[in-house]
Amino acid sequence: MPINLTVGYSPCPNDTFIFHALASGIVDWDGELSVTLADVEELNSKAGSGDLDVVKVSVAAAAGILDDYVLLRAGGAMGFGVGPILVAGEHAELGDLDGKRVAIPGRKTTANLLFGLCCREAGISVEPVEMVFDQVMPAVESGDVAAGVVIHEGRFTFRARGLQRILDLGGWWEEHTGLPIPLGGIAMKRSLGEDAARAMDEAIRQSLLHARSHPEDGQGYIRFHAQEMDEAVVRTHIETFVTxxxxxxxxxGVEAVSRLLREAGCTRADVFIDS
Incomplete structure (x- = not known):
């Protein structure tokens, strides 16, 4: 019986690289897929409202939706050396930000959770200023905020904009845990059933395998949604975040997600579909 689903992921190159073959029909799905592309924090919000059947979410945000969603094993963003970074307009230490305004790419993002953990360890308190991720570096450049938590391609481009790295938040996590940093994962409504979840998990995996073996197929799709991103940055983005x-x-990965979820206040055991 066909299963029609609403699916949401970001326009970032790692997501469009992974999902192109599935969204375009190269990888078969028995049913219709209605695809929404949106910023990560908007996707987190949609997951919180139950608006999408299958949705890319920040792992930190997953802590609040696991009664209704289960995480798939494929399609996420996780690895070593891939985490968010904290930047400023000039050299500074984390302690220098005490009481200052700091831009964050959404309150429910893994990046913000990591930043909060670092601030707690350092014994400082900042004033978070929530904004869309691509507004963070301009806000730091303009002096509207003292620093900003940078995600996605900003990891590769902040130096070209004259910004300085204060702290590699992913590196901090890796040093403290020895685990990869779990940035995002794919969540699917539990009400759709285990068989459908396993089928979607495998479809996403096959979509990624197709992208790796036929990278030319998705180039136009990736470039269209990357908009003004430089081609070299697009390539580096995919190589970094698709692991x-x-x-x-x-x-x-399961251990890393479980550890991060505990930091977010979630101790639920049945987080992922069975392998």
Missing amino acids: DYSLDVGEA
């Missing part, structure tokens, strides 16, 4: 953990989280 083997995107094919399957594996035991280390």
Whole structure:
């Protein structure tokens, strides 16, 4: 019986690279897929409202939706050396930000959770200023905020904009836990059933495998949604954020997600579909 689903992921190159073959019909799905592309914090909000059947979410945001959603094992963003970074207009230390305004790319993002953990360890308190991720660096440049938490391609481009790195938040996580940093995952409504979840998990995995073996197929789709992003940055973005953990989280990935969810106040055990 065909299963019609609403699916949401971001326009970032790692997501469009992974999902192109599935969204375009190269990888078969028995039913219709209605696709929404949106910023990560908007997707987090849509998941919180139950608006989408299958949705890319920040792992930190997953803590609040697991009664209704289960995480798939494929399609996420996780790895070493891929985490968000904290930047400023000039050299500074984390302690210098005490009481200052700091731009964050959404309150429910993994990036904000990591930043909060670092601030707690440092014993400082900042005034978070929530904004869309691509507004963070301009806000730092203009002096509207003292610093900003940068995600996505900003990891590769902040130096070209004259900004300085204060702290690699992903590196901080890796040093403290020895685990990969789980940035985002694919959540699917539990009400759709385990069989449908496993089928979608495998469809996403096959979509990624197709992208790796036929990278030319999705180039136009990726470039269209990347908009003004430089081609070299697009390529680096995909190479950085699409890892083997995107094919399957594996035991280390499950442990990393569970650890981060505990930091977000969630202790639920049945987070992922069964392998």
